[in-house]
Amino acid sequence: MTKPQLDRGAGKPSRRERVREATLAEIKGIARRHLVEQGAAGVSLRAIAREMGMTAPGLYRYVSGIDSLLVLITADMFEELAAAVAAADASVPSEDTDLRILTSLRAFRSWAVTHRAEFATMFGPRVRLAPGTDLTPALEAGRRFGATFYTLFDRLLSEERFPLPEGDRITPGLARELRAFADTCGFSAPHIPVEAIMVLSTCWVRLYGVVCMEVFEHLDFVMHDMEPLFESELQNILTGLGVRYQTP
Amino acid sequence: MTKPQLDRGAGKPSRRERVREATLAEIKGIARRHLVEQGAAGVSLRAIAREMGMTAPGLYRYVSGIDSLLVLITADMFEELAAAVAAADASVPSEDTDLRILTSLRAFRSWAVTHRAEFATMFGPRVRLAPGTDLTPALEAGRRFGATFYTLFDRLLSEERFPLPEGDRITPGLARELRAFADTCGFSAPHIPVEAIMVLSTCWVRLYGVVCMEVFEHLDFVMHDMEPLFESELQNILTGLGVRYQTP
DNA sequence: CGCTTTAGTGAACGCCGTTAGCAAACACCG
DNA sequence: CGGTGTTTGCTAACGGCGTTCACTAAAGCG
Structure with a gap:
Protein backbone atom coordinates (compact mmCIF):
# COMPACT_ATOMS: atom_id res chain seq x y z
CA MET A 1 0.00 0.00 0.00
CA THR A 2 2.40 2.61 1.18
CA LYS A 3 5.15 1.05 -0.84
CA PRO A 4 7.36 3.54 -2.62
CA GLN A 5 6.22 4.56 -6.03
CA LEU A 6 8.59 5.74 -8.70
CA ASP A 7 9.27 9.21 -7.43
CA ARG A 8 12.77 9.29 -8.85
CA GLY A 9 14.75 12.37 -9.60
CA ALA A 10 13.47 14.65 -6.91
CA GLY A 11 11.78 12.49 -4.29
CA LYS A 12 13.21 10.46 -1.47
CA PRO A 13 15.80 7.84 -2.20
CA SER A 14 14.29 4.47 -2.97
CA ARG A 15 14.93 1.55 -0.71
CA ARG A 16 17.49 0.27 -3.15
CA GLU A 17 19.37 3.52 -3.07
CA ARG A 18 19.36 3.56 0.70
CA VAL A 19 20.83 0.11 1.16
CA ARG A 20 23.29 0.80 -1.59
CA GLU A 21 24.39 3.94 0.16
CA ALA A 22 24.75 2.02 3.41
CA THR A 23 26.93 -0.61 1.78
CA LEU A 24 29.14 2.03 0.25
CA ALA A 25 29.44 3.67 3.65
CA GLU A 26 30.44 0.35 5.16
CA ILE A 27 33.10 -0.14 2.51
CA LYS A 28 34.52 3.29 3.13
CA GLY A 29 34.38 2.79 6.86
CA ILE A 30 36.35 -0.43 6.79
CA ALA A 31 38.81 1.03 4.31
CA ARG A 32 39.31 3.95 6.62
CA ARG A 33 39.94 1.69 9.59
CA HIS A 34 42.46 -0.35 7.65
CA LEU A 35 44.15 2.85 6.59
CA VAL A 36 44.50 3.91 10.20
CA GLU A 37 45.58 0.54 11.50
CA GLN A 38 47.99 -0.52 8.80
CA GLY A 39 48.77 2.51 6.70
CA ALA A 40 47.86 3.21 3.11
CA ALA A 41 49.60 0.08 1.90
CA GLY A 42 47.28 -1.99 4.06
CA VAL A 43 44.07 -0.98 2.33
CA SER A 44 42.96 -3.72 -0.05
CA LEU A 45 39.69 -4.58 -1.69
CA ARG A 46 40.08 -8.24 -0.86
CA ALA A 47 40.58 -7.59 2.83
CA ILE A 48 37.62 -5.25 2.93
CA ALA A 49 35.41 -7.75 1.16
CA ARG A 50 36.57 -10.54 3.43
CA GLU A 51 35.62 -8.52 6.46
CA MET A 52 32.22 -7.77 5.00
CA GLY A 53 31.55 -11.39 4.13
CA MET A 54 31.70 -10.72 0.44
CA THR A 55 34.14 -11.41 -2.35
CA ALA A 56 36.34 -8.77 -3.87
CA PRO A 57 34.72 -8.54 -7.30
CA GLY A 58 31.47 -7.68 -5.60
CA LEU A 59 32.93 -4.40 -4.47
CA TYR A 60 33.22 -3.33 -8.07
CA ARG A 61 29.48 -2.68 -8.00
CA TYR A 62 30.23 0.15 -5.59
CA VAL A 63 33.65 1.37 -6.46
CA SER A 64 35.49 1.37 -9.73
CA GLY A 65 38.74 0.12 -8.23
CA ILE A 66 41.07 0.53 -5.30
CA ASP A 67 42.35 3.89 -6.49
CA SER A 68 38.94 5.45 -6.72
CA LEU A 69 38.08 4.08 -3.29
CA LEU A 70 41.13 5.80 -1.87
CA VAL A 71 40.11 9.03 -3.55
CA LEU A 72 36.63 8.70 -2.08
CA MET B 1 100.60 -16.10 -9.71
CA THR B 2 99.41 -12.67 -8.95
CA LYS B 3 96.14 -14.10 -7.79
CA PRO B 4 94.77 -12.48 -4.66
CA GLN B 5 95.89 -13.98 -1.43
CA LEU B 6 93.77 -13.91 1.63
CA ASP B 7 94.36 -10.35 2.69
CA ARG B 8 90.99 -10.06 4.34
CA GLY B 9 90.03 -7.59 6.99
CA ALA B 10 92.18 -4.65 5.99
CA GLY B 11 93.36 -5.32 2.45
CA LYS B 12 91.68 -4.74 -0.87
CA PRO B 13 88.32 -6.30 -1.53
CA SER B 14 88.53 -9.79 -2.96
CA ARG B 15 87.25 -10.50 -6.43
CA ARG B 16 84.14 -11.99 -4.91
CA GLU B 17 83.47 -8.89 -2.91
CA ARG B 18 83.91 -6.71 -5.97
CA VAL B 19 81.43 -8.54 -8.16
CA ARG B 20 79.07 -8.77 -5.26
CA GLU B 21 79.29 -5.06 -4.79
CA ALA B 22 78.67 -4.52 -8.49
CA THR B 23 75.56 -6.69 -8.44
CA LEU B 24 74.21 -4.83 -5.45
CA ALA B 25 74.86 -1.56 -7.24
CA GLU B 26 72.98 -2.84 -10.28
CA ILE B 27 70.05 -3.83 -8.11
CA LYS B 28 69.94 -0.42 -6.49
CA GLY B 29 70.32 1.29 -9.84
CA ILE B 30 67.38 -0.50 -11.40
CA ALA B 31 65.30 0.01 -8.29
CA ARG B 32 66.07 3.68 -8.44
CA ARG B 33 65.05 3.89 -12.08
CA HIS B 34 61.79 2.11 -11.40
CA LEU B 35 61.16 4.49 -8.53
CA VAL B 36 61.60 7.45 -10.84
CA GLU B 37 59.60 6.01 -13.71
CA GLN B 38 56.68 4.50 -11.82
CA GLY B 39 56.74 5.85 -8.30
CA ALA B 40 57.45 4.02 -5.08
CA ALA B 41 54.61 1.57 -5.68
CA GLY B 42 56.33 0.46 -8.89
CA VAL B 43 59.48 -0.84 -7.25
CA SER B 44 59.33 -4.62 -6.98
CA LEU B 45 61.92 -7.31 -6.49
CA ARG B 46 60.40 -9.45 -9.22
CA ALA B 47 60.57 -6.70 -11.80
CA ILE B 48 64.15 -5.87 -10.87
CA ALA B 49 65.18 -9.51 -11.09
CA ARG B 50 63.41 -9.90 -14.42
CA GLU B 51 65.31 -6.99 -15.84
CA MET B 52 68.59 -8.40 -14.58
CA GLY B 53 67.92 -11.83 -16.02
CA MET B 54 67.55 -13.34 -12.59
CA THR B 55 64.73 -14.61 -10.46
CA ALA B 56 63.38 -12.79 -7.46
CA PRO B 57 64.57 -15.16 -4.72
CA GLY B 58 68.10 -14.66 -5.98
CA LEU B 59 67.98 -11.06 -4.88
CA TYR B 60 67.63 -12.18 -1.31
CA ARG B 61 71.34 -12.96 -1.37
CA TYR B 62 71.91 -9.22 -1.66
CA VAL B 63 69.02 -7.63 0.11
CA SER B 64 66.94 -8.87 2.97
CA GLY B 65 63.65 -7.84 1.40
CA ILE B 66 61.94 -5.08 -0.48
CA ASP B 67 61.76 -2.80 2.53
CA SER B 68 65.44 -2.91 3.24
CA LEU B 69 66.16 -2.27 -0.43
CA LEU B 70 64.05 0.85 -0.28
CA VAL B 71 65.91 1.98 2.80
CA LEU B 72 69.21 1.40 1.04
C1' DC C 1 2.91 -12.83 -13.21
C1' DG C 2 6.80 -11.86 -16.23
C1' DC C 3 10.49 -8.83 -17.49
C1' DT C 4 14.47 -5.97 -16.46
C1' DT C 5 17.83 -4.25 -13.64
C1' DT C 6 20.96 -5.08 -9.95
C1' DA C 7 24.00 -7.60 -6.45
C1' DG C 8 26.99 -10.87 -5.75
C1' DT C 9 29.76 -15.33 -6.88
C1' DG C 10 33.52 -18.38 -8.75
C1' DA C 11 37.12 -19.05 -11.73
C1' DA C 12 40.88 -17.21 -13.89
C1' DC C 13 45.00 -14.16 -15.13
C1' DG C 14 48.95 -11.96 -13.92
C1' DC C 15 51.18 -9.47 -10.60
C1' DC C 16 53.58 -9.30 -5.87
C1' DG C 17 56.95 -10.84 -1.39
C1' DT C 18 58.86 -14.50 0.78
C1' DT C 19 60.49 -19.29 2.23
C1' DA C 20 62.63 -23.85 1.57
C1' DG C 21 65.33 -27.16 -0.66
C1' DC C 22 68.68 -28.08 -4.13
C1' DA C 23 72.45 -27.79 -7.73
C1' DA C 24 76.13 -25.46 -9.83
C1' DA C 25 80.05 -22.32 -9.46
C1' DC C 26 83.56 -20.65 -6.91
C1' DA C 27 87.50 -19.94 -3.57
C1' DC C 28 90.56 -21.90 -0.95
C1' DC C 29 93.78 -25.62 1.18
C1' DG C 30 96.72 -29.31 1.34
C1' DC D 1 95.85 -31.41 -8.91
C1' DG D 2 91.80 -32.96 -6.00
C1' DG D 3 88.85 -32.20 -2.11
C1' DT D 4 85.94 -29.17 0.73
C1' DG D 5 83.15 -25.64 2.37
C1' DT D 6 80.99 -21.41 0.98
C1' DT D 7 78.46 -18.48 -2.09
C1' DT D 8 75.17 -17.96 -5.69
C1' DG D 9 71.23 -18.64 -8.05
C1' DC D 10 67.46 -21.69 -9.41
C1' DT D 11 62.75 -24.05 -9.05
C1' DA D 12 58.67 -24.86 -6.64
C1' DA D 13 55.43 -23.37 -3.67
C1' DC D 14 52.34 -20.47 -0.50
C1' DG D 15 49.46 -16.77 0.21
C1' DG D 16 48.07 -12.10 -0.97
C1' DC D 17 46.83 -8.59 -4.27
C1' DG D 18 43.71 -6.00 -8.34
C1' DT D 19 40.87 -6.87 -12.00
C1' DT D 20 37.95 -9.10 -15.71
C1' DC D 21 34.39 -12.17 -17.26
C1' DA D 22 30.60 -15.16 -17.37
C1' DC D 23 27.07 -16.49 -14.66
C1' DT D 24 23.18 -16.98 -11.06
C1' DA D 25 19.93 -15.28 -7.88
C1' DA D 26 17.37 -11.76 -6.08
C1' DA D 27 14.89 -7.41 -6.09
C1' DG D 28 12.07 -4.00 -8.23
C1' DC D 29 8.54 -2.75 -11.28
C1' DG D 30 4.60 -2.67 -14.51
Missing part, protein backbone atom coordinates in the same frame (compact mmCIF):
# COMPACT_ATOMS: atom_id res chain seq x y z
CA ILE A 73 37.82 8.25 1.47
CA THR A 74 40.29 11.06 0.99
CA ALA A 75 37.38 13.33 0.14
CA ASP A 76 35.57 12.15 3.26
CA MET A 77 38.59 12.94 5.34
CA PHE A 78 38.80 16.46 3.97
CA GLU A 79 35.18 17.00 4.93
CA GLU A 80 35.90 15.63 8.37
CA LEU A 81 38.94 17.81 8.87
CA ALA A 82 37.02 20.85 7.71
CA ALA A 83 34.25 19.99 10.15
CA ALA A 84 36.72 19.58 13.00
CA VAL A 85 38.25 22.97 12.31
CA ALA A 86 34.84 24.58 11.93
CA ALA A 87 33.69 23.06 15.21
CA ALA A 88 36.71 24.43 17.01
CA ASP A 89 36.12 27.79 15.39
CA ALA A 90 32.51 27.78 16.50
CA SER A 91 33.47 26.92 20.06
CA VAL A 92 34.77 30.39 20.79
CA PRO A 93 32.91 33.71 20.73
CA SER A 94 32.45 34.74 17.15
CA GLU A 95 33.57 38.33 17.76
CA ASP A 96 36.97 37.29 19.04
CA THR A 97 38.70 36.97 15.72
CA ASP A 98 42.09 36.46 17.30
CA LEU A 99 41.03 33.54 19.38
CA ARG A 100 39.06 32.03 16.53
CA ILE A 101 42.11 31.97 14.32
CA LEU A 102 44.34 30.64 17.04
CA THR A 103 41.85 27.93 17.90
CA SER A 104 41.28 26.94 14.29
CA LEU A 105 44.95 26.55 13.55
CA ARG A 106 45.52 24.54 16.68
CA ALA A 107 42.59 22.37 15.71
CA PHE A 108 44.20 21.75 12.36
CA ARG A 109 47.41 20.50 13.91
CA SER A 110 45.54 18.60 16.54
CA TRP A 111 43.48 16.73 13.97
CA ALA A 112 46.61 16.03 11.96
CA VAL A 113 48.57 14.48 14.80
CA THR A 114 45.66 12.38 15.94
CA HIS A 115 44.97 11.25 12.38
CA ARG A 116 48.45 10.73 11.00
CA ALA A 117 47.59 8.15 8.37
CA GLU A 118 44.73 10.27 7.11
CA PHE A 119 46.83 13.39 7.01
CA ALA A 120 49.57 11.61 5.09
CA THR A 121 47.03 10.46 2.53
CA MET A 122 45.52 13.90 2.17
CA PHE A 123 48.62 16.07 2.24
CA GLY A 124 51.49 13.78 1.43
CA PRO A 125 52.75 12.72 -1.97
CA ARG A 126 50.34 10.62 -3.99
CA VAL A 127 52.41 7.54 -3.81
CA ARG A 128 49.78 4.87 -3.90
CA LEU A 129 47.59 6.11 -6.74
CA ALA A 130 48.30 5.22 -10.33
CA PRO A 131 49.12 8.32 -12.35
CA GLY A 132 46.10 9.55 -14.21
CA THR A 133 43.64 8.64 -11.48
CA ASP A 134 40.68 10.97 -11.33
CA LEU A 135 41.13 13.03 -8.20
CA THR A 136 38.08 15.21 -8.61
CA PRO A 137 36.21 14.22 -5.44
CA ALA A 138 39.26 14.75 -3.25
CA LEU A 139 40.16 18.02 -4.94
CA GLU A 140 36.63 19.30 -4.51
CA ALA A 141 36.63 18.46 -0.83
CA GLY A 142 40.08 19.95 -0.46
CA ARG A 143 38.87 23.16 -2.00
CA ARG A 144 35.98 23.30 0.44
CA PHE A 145 38.42 22.70 3.27
CA GLY A 146 40.53 25.60 2.09
CA ALA A 147 37.51 27.86 2.16
CA THR A 148 37.38 27.39 5.93
CA PHE A 149 40.58 29.34 6.20
CA TYR A 150 39.81 31.90 3.52
CA THR A 151 36.86 33.25 5.43
CA LEU A 152 38.90 33.59 8.59
CA PHE A 153 41.65 35.30 6.69
CA ASP A 154 39.22 37.51 4.89
CA ARG A 155 37.92 38.73 8.17
CA LEU A 156 41.42 39.46 9.36
CA LEU A 157 41.99 41.35 6.18
CA SER A 158 38.94 43.53 6.48
CA GLU A 159 39.93 44.38 10.02
CA GLU A 160 43.24 45.62 8.59
CA ARG A 161 45.24 43.86 11.20
CA PHE A 162 48.59 43.82 9.49
CA PRO A 163 50.37 46.00 6.95
CA LEU A 164 50.52 44.47 3.50
CA PRO A 165 54.02 43.97 2.12
CA GLU A 166 55.20 46.43 -0.46
CA GLY A 167 53.96 45.50 -3.89
CA ASP A 168 57.38 45.81 -5.46
CA ARG A 169 58.55 42.71 -3.66
CA ILE A 170 56.09 40.75 -5.72
CA THR A 171 57.48 39.92 -9.10
CA PRO A 172 55.14 39.83 -12.09
CA GLY A 173 55.44 36.08 -12.27
CA LEU A 174 54.50 35.66 -8.65
CA ALA A 175 51.60 38.08 -9.05
CA ARG A 176 50.26 36.03 -11.92
CA GLU A 177 50.49 32.79 -9.96
CA LEU A 178 48.84 34.34 -6.93
CA ARG A 179 45.97 35.62 -9.04
CA ALA A 180 45.49 32.18 -10.53
CA PHE A 181 45.53 30.72 -7.05
CA ALA A 182 42.88 33.09 -5.76
CA ASP A 183 40.68 32.70 -8.81
CA THR A 184 40.59 28.95 -8.75
CA CYS A 185 39.90 28.91 -5.05
CA GLY A 186 37.08 31.39 -5.20
CA PHE A 187 39.05 33.76 -3.04
CA SER A 188 39.30 36.65 -5.44
CA ALA A 189 36.72 39.14 -4.38
CA PRO A 190 37.63 42.48 -5.93
CA HIS A 191 38.70 44.04 -2.65
CA ILE A 192 41.51 41.55 -2.11
CA PRO A 193 44.88 42.80 -3.29
CA VAL A 194 47.50 40.43 -4.58
CA GLU A 195 49.70 41.30 -1.62
CA ALA A 196 47.13 39.78 0.70
CA ILE A 197 47.00 36.55 -1.25
CA MET A 198 50.73 36.47 -0.97
CA VAL A 199 50.57 36.75 2.80
CA LEU A 200 47.96 34.02 2.96
CA SER A 201 50.07 31.70 0.85
CA THR A 202 53.12 32.28 2.97
CA CYS A 203 51.21 31.56 6.15
CA TRP A 204 49.71 28.43 4.72
CA VAL A 205 53.08 27.18 3.56
CA ARG A 206 54.54 27.71 7.00
CA LEU A 207 51.68 25.98 8.75
CA TYR A 208 51.85 23.12 6.27
CA GLY A 209 55.58 22.83 6.88
CA VAL A 210 55.44 22.45 10.65
CA VAL A 211 52.57 20.05 10.59
CA CYS A 212 54.02 17.87 7.83
CA MET A 213 57.33 17.74 9.62
CA GLU A 214 55.58 16.54 12.74
CA VAL A 215 53.21 14.08 11.15
CA PHE A 216 55.74 12.56 8.79
CA GLU A 217 58.02 12.14 11.78
CA HIS A 218 61.10 13.48 10.15
CA LEU A 219 62.57 14.83 13.33
CA ASP A 220 61.16 12.30 15.72
CA PHE A 221 64.43 10.52 16.21
CA VAL A 222 65.72 13.79 17.48
CA MET A 223 62.80 15.73 18.88
CA HIS A 224 60.24 13.79 20.80
CA ASP A 225 57.56 16.36 21.27
CA MET A 226 56.94 18.72 18.41
CA GLU A 227 54.23 20.74 20.04
CA PRO A 228 56.54 23.41 21.45
CA LEU A 229 58.03 23.97 18.02
CA PHE A 230 54.56 24.19 16.53
CA GLU A 231 53.47 26.70 19.14
CA SER A 232 56.54 28.75 18.53
CA GLU A 233 56.01 28.78 14.80
CA LEU A 234 52.35 29.55 15.36
CA GLN A 235 53.32 32.52 17.46
CA ASN A 236 55.63 33.75 14.74
CA ILE A 237 52.99 33.41 12.08
CA LEU A 238 50.24 35.07 14.06
CA THR A 239 52.42 37.90 15.23
CA GLY A 240 53.20 38.65 11.61
CA LEU A 241 49.47 38.83 11.00
CA GLY A 242 48.84 41.16 13.87
CA VAL A 243 46.93 38.48 15.73
CA ARG A 244 47.18 38.18 19.48
CA TYR A 245 48.86 34.94 20.52
CA GLN A 246 48.24 33.27 23.83
CA THR A 247 49.70 30.09 25.23
CA PRO A 248 47.36 27.11 25.17
CA ILE B 73 68.35 3.49 -1.98
CA THR B 74 66.93 6.15 0.29
CA ALA B 75 70.32 6.38 1.95
CA ASP B 76 71.96 6.67 -1.47
CA MET B 77 69.62 9.47 -2.41
CA PHE B 78 70.47 11.41 0.73
CA GLU B 79 74.13 11.14 -0.13
CA GLU B 80 73.39 12.31 -3.63
CA LEU B 81 71.33 15.25 -2.47
CA ALA B 82 74.03 16.24 0.00
CA ALA B 83 76.59 16.05 -2.79
CA ALA B 84 74.46 18.19 -5.08
CA VAL B 85 74.09 20.86 -2.42
CA ALA B 86 77.77 20.70 -1.56
CA ALA B 87 78.69 21.04 -5.23
CA ALA B 88 76.53 24.11 -5.59
CA ASP B 89 78.03 25.51 -2.44
CA ALA B 90 81.52 24.93 -3.75
CA SER B 91 80.72 26.61 -7.03
CA VAL B 92 80.75 30.07 -5.52
CA PRO B 93 83.59 31.92 -3.79
CA SER B 94 83.98 30.50 -0.32
CA GLU B 95 84.23 33.94 1.33
CA ASP B 96 80.83 35.00 0.05
CA THR B 97 78.73 33.46 2.78
CA ASP B 98 75.56 35.12 1.57
CA LEU B 99 75.80 33.75 -1.90
CA ARG B 100 76.83 30.34 -0.63
CA ILE B 101 73.70 30.07 1.46
CA LEU B 102 71.48 31.35 -1.27
CA THR B 103 73.00 28.98 -3.78
CA SER B 104 72.81 26.00 -1.46
CA LEU B 105 69.16 26.51 -0.66
CA ARG B 106 68.28 26.96 -4.30
CA ALA B 107 70.20 23.79 -5.06
CA PHE B 108 68.10 21.96 -2.50
CA ARG B 109 64.86 23.00 -4.14
CA SER B 110 66.25 22.42 -7.56
CA TRP B 111 67.27 18.87 -6.76
CA ALA B 112 63.89 18.26 -5.16
CA VAL B 113 61.84 19.36 -8.15
CA THR B 114 63.99 17.45 -10.60
CA HIS B 115 63.85 14.36 -8.39
CA ARG B 116 60.29 14.36 -7.20
CA ALA B 117 59.93 10.63 -6.62
CA GLU B 118 63.17 10.54 -4.70
CA PHE B 119 62.25 13.54 -2.60
CA ALA B 120 58.88 12.04 -1.76
CA THR B 121 60.58 8.87 -0.60
CA MET B 122 63.11 10.74 1.49
CA PHE B 123 60.96 13.45 3.00
CA GLY B 124 57.41 12.23 2.67
CA PRO B 125 55.51 9.94 4.98
CA ARG B 126 56.86 6.41 5.18
CA VAL B 127 53.90 4.88 3.53
CA ARG B 128 55.44 1.94 1.79
CA LEU B 129 57.58 0.51 4.58
CA ALA B 130 56.22 -1.97 7.07
CA PRO B 131 56.26 -0.52 10.57
CA GLY B 132 59.31 -1.66 12.45
CA THR B 133 61.60 -1.63 9.45
CA ASP B 134 65.18 -0.80 10.32
CA LEU B 135 65.80 2.68 8.98
CA THR B 136 69.34 3.07 10.23
CA PRO B 137 71.12 3.50 6.87
CA ALA B 138 68.67 6.16 5.72
CA LEU B 139 68.75 7.96 9.05
CA GLU B 140 72.52 7.99 9.05
CA ALA B 141 72.64 9.45 5.58
CA GLY B 142 69.96 11.94 6.49
CA ARG B 143 72.01 13.07 9.42
CA ARG B 144 75.03 13.60 7.20
CA PHE B 145 72.84 15.57 4.82
CA GLY B 146 71.72 17.79 7.67
CA ALA B 147 75.31 18.52 8.55
CA THR B 148 75.68 20.27 5.19
CA PHE B 149 73.39 22.95 6.43
CA TYR B 150 74.66 23.09 9.98
CA THR B 151 78.07 24.20 8.87
CA LEU B 152 76.63 26.95 6.71
CA PHE B 153 74.42 28.08 9.53
CA ASP B 154 77.24 27.90 12.00
CA ARG B 155 79.24 30.27 9.86
CA LEU B 156 76.32 32.64 9.69
CA LEU B 157 76.07 32.46 13.42
CA SER B 158 79.69 33.24 14.09
CA GLU B 159 79.43 36.24 11.78
CA GLU B 160 76.60 37.46 14.03
CA ARG B 161 74.40 38.29 11.10
CA PHE B 162 71.09 38.42 12.85
CA PRO B 163 69.86 39.20 16.33
CA LEU B 164 68.84 36.16 18.30
CA PRO B 165 65.25 36.17 19.50
CA GLU B 166 64.66 36.97 23.11
CA GLY B 167 65.14 33.93 25.26
CA ASP B 168 61.89 34.41 27.12
CA ARG B 169 59.95 33.48 24.01
CA ILE B 170 61.37 30.00 24.32
CA THR B 171 59.42 27.92 26.77
CA PRO B 172 61.27 25.38 28.90
CA GLY B 173 59.69 22.54 26.94
CA LEU B 174 60.85 23.98 23.66
CA ALA B 175 64.32 24.59 25.02
CA ARG B 176 64.58 20.98 26.09
CA GLU B 177 63.50 19.73 22.66
CA LEU B 178 65.88 22.06 20.90
CA ARG B 179 68.78 20.87 23.03
CA ALA B 180 67.91 17.27 22.23
CA PHE B 181 67.77 18.15 18.57
CA ALA B 182 71.17 19.77 18.58
CA ASP B 183 72.77 17.02 20.61
CA THR B 184 71.59 14.19 18.42
CA CYS B 185 72.65 16.02 15.29
CA GLY B 186 76.09 16.87 16.52
CA PHE B 187 75.29 20.55 16.32
CA SER B 188 75.76 21.43 19.92
CA ALA B 189 79.14 23.05 20.20
CA PRO B 190 79.20 24.99 23.47
CA HIS B 191 79.10 28.39 21.78
CA ILE B 192 75.69 27.75 20.25
CA PRO B 193 72.84 29.15 22.29
CA VAL B 194 69.45 27.53 22.29
CA GLU B 195 67.98 30.59 20.58
CA ALA B 196 70.16 29.90 17.56
CA ILE B 197 68.97 26.33 17.31
CA MET B 198 65.48 27.67 17.44
CA VAL B 199 66.13 29.97 14.50
CA LEU B 200 67.70 27.14 12.54
CA SER B 201 64.70 24.90 13.17
CA THR B 202 62.28 27.57 12.10
CA CYS B 203 64.16 28.19 8.88
CA TRP B 204 64.38 24.50 8.12
CA VAL B 205 60.68 24.05 8.71
CA ARG B 206 59.85 26.89 6.36
CA LEU B 207 62.15 25.63 3.65
CA TYR B 208 60.75 22.14 4.06
CA GLY B 209 57.24 23.51 3.80
CA VAL B 210 57.65 25.32 0.50
CA VAL B 211 59.52 22.51 -1.12
CA CYS B 212 57.12 19.81 0.04
CA MET B 213 54.19 21.83 -1.12
CA GLU B 214 55.76 22.12 -4.53
CA VAL B 215 56.98 18.56 -4.89
CA PHE B 216 53.85 16.94 -3.55
CA GLU B 217 51.90 19.08 -6.00
CA HIS B 218 49.29 20.20 -3.56
CA LEU B 219 48.71 23.49 -5.24
CA ASP B 220 49.45 22.49 -8.78
CA PHE B 221 45.84 22.52 -9.83
CA VAL B 222 45.87 26.13 -8.87
CA MET B 223 49.40 27.40 -9.22
CA HIS B 224 51.35 26.18 -12.19
CA ASP B 225 54.79 27.48 -11.41
CA MET B 226 55.83 27.42 -7.79
CA GLU B 227 59.24 28.96 -8.26
CA PRO B 228 58.11 32.54 -7.65
CA LEU B 229 56.53 31.50 -4.38
CA PHE B 230 59.69 29.66 -3.42
CA GLU B 231 61.84 32.66 -4.25
CA SER B 232 59.59 34.89 -2.24
CA GLU B 233 59.69 32.62 0.76
CA LEU B 234 63.43 32.28 0.35
CA GLN B 235 63.75 36.03 0.42
CA ASN B 236 61.69 36.18 3.59
CA ILE B 237 63.76 33.54 5.29
CA LEU B 238 67.11 34.98 4.31
CA THR B 239 66.14 38.51 5.20
CA GLY B 240 65.27 37.28 8.66
CA LEU B 241 68.76 35.81 8.86
CA GLY B 242 70.46 38.99 7.77
CA VAL B 243 71.55 37.38 4.54
CA ARG B 244 71.63 39.37 1.32
CA TYR B 245 69.07 38.08 -1.19
CA GLN B 246 69.46 38.51 -4.91
CA THR B 247 67.17 37.42 -7.69
CA PRO B 248 68.33 34.36 -9.59
